[in-house]
Every structure is written in structure tokens, then in C-alpha cells.
Amino acid sequence: MTGPLGKDLLGLEPLTGEQIALILDTAEPFKEISERAIKKVPTLRGATIVNLFFEASTRTRVSFEFAEKRLSADTVNVAASGSSVSKGETLVDTARNLEAMRIDMVVIRHGASGAAQFLADRIESNVINAGDGTHEHPTQGLLDLLTLRDHFKKLEGLKVCICGDVLHSRVARSNIWGLTKMGAQVAVCGPRSLLPNAIDEMGVTIFDHIEDAIGWADALNILRLQLERMTAGYIPSLREYNRVFGVSRERLERAGRDILILHPGPMNRGVEIDSDVADGPFSVILNQVTNGVAVRMAVLYLLSGGRPELAEAAKHGGGR
Amino acid sequence: MADEIVELNDGTDDLLIVGIQRRGVQLAARIVSMIAEREHVTVPQGALDITLYRDDLQTVGPRPVVGPTDIPWDIDGKHVVIVDDVLYTGRTVRAALDELADFGRPKRIALAVLIDRGGRELPIHADVVGKTLDVAPGGRIDVMVTELDGRDAVVQIRPEAGT
Numbered sequence: 001m002t003g004p005l006g007k008d009l010l011g012l013e014p015l016t017g018e019q020i021a022l023i024l025d026t027a028e029p030f031k032e033i034s035e036r037a038i039k040k041v042p043t044l045r046g047a048t049i050v051n052l053f054f055e056a057s058t059r060t061r062v063s064f065e066f067a068e069k070r071l072s073a074d075t076v077n078v079a080a081s082g083s084s085v086s087k088g089e090t091l092v093d094t095a096r097n098l099e100a101m102r103i104d105m106v107v108i109r110h111g112a113s114g115a116a117q118f119l120a121d122r123i124e125s126n127v128i129n130a131g132d133g134t135h136e137h138p139t140q141g142l143l144d145l146l147t148l149r150d151h152f153k154k155l156e157g158l159k160v161c162i163c164g165d166v167l168h169s170r171v172a173r174s175n176i177w178g179l180t181k182m183g184a185q186v187a188v189c190g191p192r193s194l195l196p197n198a199i200d201e202m203g204v205t206i207f208d209h210i211e212d213a214i215g216w217a218d219a220l221n222i223l224r225l226q227l228e229r230m231t232a233g234y235i236p237s238l239r240e241y242n243r244v245f246g247v248s249r250e251r252l253e254r255a256g257r258d259i260l261i262l263h264p265g266p267m268n269r270g271v272e273i274d275s276d277v278a279d280g281p282f283s284v285i286l287n288q289v290t291n292g293v294a295v296r297m298a299v300l301y302l303l304s305g306g307r308p309e310l311a312e313a314a315k316h317g318g319g320r
Numbered sequence: 321m322a323d324e325i326v327e328l329n330d331g332t333d334d335l336l337i338v339g340i341q342r343r344g345v346q347l348a349a350r351i352v353s354m355i356a357e358r359e360h361v362t363v364p365q366g367a368l369d370i371t372l373y374r375d376d377l378q379t380v381g382p383r384p385v386v387g388p389t390d391i392p393w394d395i396d397g398k399h400v401v402i403v404d405d406v407l408y409t410g411r412t413v414r415a416a417l418d419e420l421a422d423f424g425r426p427k428r429i430a431l432a433v434l435i436d437r438g439g440r441e442l443p444i445h446a447d448v449v450g451k452t453l454d455v456a457p458g459g460r461i462d463v464m465v466t467e468l469d470g471r472d473a474v475v476q477i478r479p480e481a482g483t
Binding site: 003004025026028029030032033036037038040041042043071301302304 | 369372373377383385386387388389390418419422423424
């Protein structure tokens with residue numbers, strides 16, 4: 001049951017640079033499918049995939065669902081509210097019950113770090129992490145890598161600064177793992193209260209001033225400032241955050257060169273990013289969303305099927 | 321082969337040449353340039369990767385590499401000629417027909433192959449054949465093209481010779 005990525009995709013930390021490159025290369029031809037009039041290939045026909053979303057999500061859930069449907073898989077969405085989860089069923093019981101209905105893959109989004117791993121250890125189906133707590137969001141990291149690679153044609157040596165709430169961000173962690181494994185240089189910039197203590201152990205540079213980050217970087221990946229952080233006392237006020245760390249057109253212009261702008265969404269316009277930056281000429285925020293479907297199709301394709309015991313038999317019938 | 325394709329189509333009107341990844345794409349490009357030399361018309365050309373349409377995807381081991389598909393033309397009402405290097409079981413052509421159907425409804429689809437080695441498992445035949453070779457089921461035919469392999473050659477590997 002194991003393909004080139006193993007059984008599951010839980011994060012970018014366990015992957016090698018070659019595996020990440022394979023996913024990005026595989027995503028390339030999948031882009032074309034979404035441009036067709038009939039946006040569908042029969043690759044995963046007959047496969048059943050459950051999207052198990054314990055946290056709110058629009059982009060990621062819709063993106064996964066499109067990826068699954070464009071590969072002809074049958075999909076079911078389960079949200080925590082309105083399911084047996086709200087009656088107190090445990091995660092593993094929910095998954096085992098779903099598995100008893102003969103499913104092939106589970107895509108899981110959960111508020112607890114490690115939830116995807118926990119599930120993967122206990123069920124036979126392929127598990128794809130669609131974000132677990134503050135741990136990882138591997139497909140977001142991959143689509144960020146693909147978007148950067150599309151623009152710069154390479155990742156090696158690229159200078160990428162991740163700005164904002166790195167402490168609570170699974171996107172930041174997946175980005176740092178993915179980018180460093182692909183040979184890029186990574187920095188973070190944000191208030192010290194929103195940077196993890198041991199962040200320098202991940203091999204990243206720290207900028208305390210957004211101006212310094214802009215002066216250094218080829219691309220900025222601007223994270224969403226989760227608004228509830230203000231009441232939790234991490235930052236004094238949103239207005240002050242915008243004044244000190246917000247990415248504005250004036251600040252970018254002062255760099256005197258083009259800096260690519262990424263944002264995983266949803267955006268708080270006027271907080272971490274100004275509108276004329278988000279909609280500006282160097283923004284690839286919507287390219288990220290388009291690439292998300294292709295990357296997820298690639299991951300589904302690479303994880304699915306591939307039973308080696310049948311490979312020999314198939315060789316005799318699988319010629320030209 | 322280029323002449324036969326033009327003849328089959330009664331000219332170059334509405335003709336569209338589609339190569340199957342990977343060697344078929346280079347062969348298609350050569351057919352297009354030969355037609356250009358003889359007829360002074362550049363026939364539109366496309367590429368098809370049929371990996372995602374294979375009928376053995378649930379059983380093959382490591383996932384096969386997917387190449388680009390590029391059909392930038394409207395194929396409705398066109399005379400499409402599929403080009404591949406070797407015709408064997410016919411399963412690749414079956415997949416290519418299915419994939420083309422997702423792009424539109426050509427007036428006619430024909431098949432041109434450099435080598436027909438026999439051994440069909442599906443009711444498929446080629447309209448234009450470069451050479452017919454009788455190859456035993458265990459044998460292998462490798463078509464090499466300069467663009468990918470550094471030289472043009474057709475190599476027959478007999479089963480007893482290994483690999």
C-alpha cells in the first residue's frame with residue numbers, strides 16, 4: 001500500500017527534498033486538467049475519500065474536494081458540528097466507523113497538534129493532514145513552494161521571509177521545513193511574543209523590523225494575524241501591529257526592487273497586509289489558491305493505489 | 321508516413337497531429353515538419369499524456385510519472401491523428417481515445433505508429449504503420465529519438481538476451 005511518499009502525508013518534516021520535488025513536479029501536469037472544459041480524469045475512479053473537518057475551513061476543504069472530484073474519486077464531507085463528534089464520539093471511533101464503510105483515504109483538519117498522526121497510526125486508510133493544531137499544514141506548504149517555484153523557476157538559494165504570527169502557525173512550520181529542505185533561506189519576522197522560543201534551532205534568521213525583512217527577502221509569506229491573539233495579550237492592538245509589522249506599498253517601494261507577496265488566507269486587510277499590496281502587481285495570492293488544487297491532486301495521486309503485490313501481474317497486461 | 325497521413329485525410333484541412341508522451345511527441349513533431357516541407361502547411365500539433373487514464377493504475381507499484389498534456393486547439397470536427405512509437409496491446413491507444421473524448425468530439429480519429437509489434441489485447445488497429453515486426457510477448461522494442469536518447473534507432477531486445 002505504500003507509494004513514493006509512504007502511506008500518509010502528515011507533514012513536510014518527515015519528507016526528503018526528493019519527495020517534495022516529486023510532489024511539485026507531479027503537480028505541474030495536474031494544473032492543465034483544471035483548465036479543460038471537462039475538468040476530470042478517471043484516475044481515482046472507485047476510490048472513496050472522507051474529508052473530516054473538525055475546524056472551520058473554506059479554502060482548504062473546497063480545494064481538497066475539487067482535487068478529489070477532478071480525479072473522479074467519491075467524496076464525503078464530515079464536519080464536527082452536526083456529526084456524532086458533537087455527541088462526544090472520540091476521533092478514533094469516528095474514523096474506525098468510517099473505515100468500516102470501506103473508505104480509501106481520510107483528509108483530516110483538527111485543532112489538536114498530532115491528530116493526523118494519531119489517526120494514521122490507527123487506521124489502514126491513507127491519511128492526509130489538512131492542518132493539525134499548530135503543528136503542520138503540509139499541502140499549504142507545498143502550494144507555497146510551487147507558487148514560489150513557478151515565479152522564480154527555482155527554490156535553491158531563494159530568500160523567503162515568513163511574517164507575523166509564527167508561534168501559532170502550522171503554515172509557518174510547514175513552510176520552514178519545506179523551504180529549508182529545498183535549499184531556500186528562510187527568515188521570520190514578527191513581534192517576539194509571536195515567535196516560538198526555539199525558532200532559531202530550525203535554521204532561520206530572525207528580523208525584528210519588517211523594513212529589514214523587506215530589505216533582505218525575495219518573497220514575503222505574510223501570515224494571518226489571528227484576531228483572538230489580541231485579547232490573549234500577545235499584541236497591544238491591531239492598529240499598532242499594522243503600524244509596526246504591516247506590509248504596506250510604501251514599505252515595499254522603499255526596497256527598490258520587486259518582492260513577491262504570498263498569503264495563505266484568509267486575509268485581514270489593513271492589519272498584516274494592506275489592500276494595495278494584496279491586490280498589487282507582485283501579489284500571487286490567487287495563484288496560490290489555483291496551485292492548491294494541483295498540489296492536492298498530486299498528493300492524492302501519489303498516495304493512492306499502487307499495490308505492489310499486483311504490480312507483477314499488471315506488467316504482463318500493462319504494455320503499450 | 322507523413323504522406324500516408326495526408327493522403328488518408330484527403331489533404332491537410334482540419335488535420336491535427338497528437339503525439340503520445342513521450343516518444344510519440346517527437347515523432348509527431350517530425351511528421352508535422354515533413355508535412356510542412358511537402359505541402360507547405362504547418363499542421364497544428366498537440367501532446368497527450370495518458371498516465372491518468374491507464375486501466376492498471378490501481379495495480380501498478382510506484383506511481384508512474386505524469387507528463388504534460390497540451391491540446392491547445394479545439395478538436396471538435398477535426399481529423400485527429402494519434403502518433404505513438406510502438407503499438408502493442410492497444411491499451412495506451414484506448415486510454416488516448418478516452419482522454420481525447422474529454423477534449424471534444426473530433427470528426428475522425430486515426431492512429432499512426434512507427435512500429436506495430438502485434439500482441440493486441442483490444443480491438444484496435446493502426447491506420448498508418450512505419451514497420452510491422454513480429455515480436456514474442458516477452459520481447460521488447462525500444463524506439464530511440466535524437467531529442468531524448470541522443471540517436472535515432474529502433475532496438476529489439478529478445479527475451480533470452482535478458483532485461
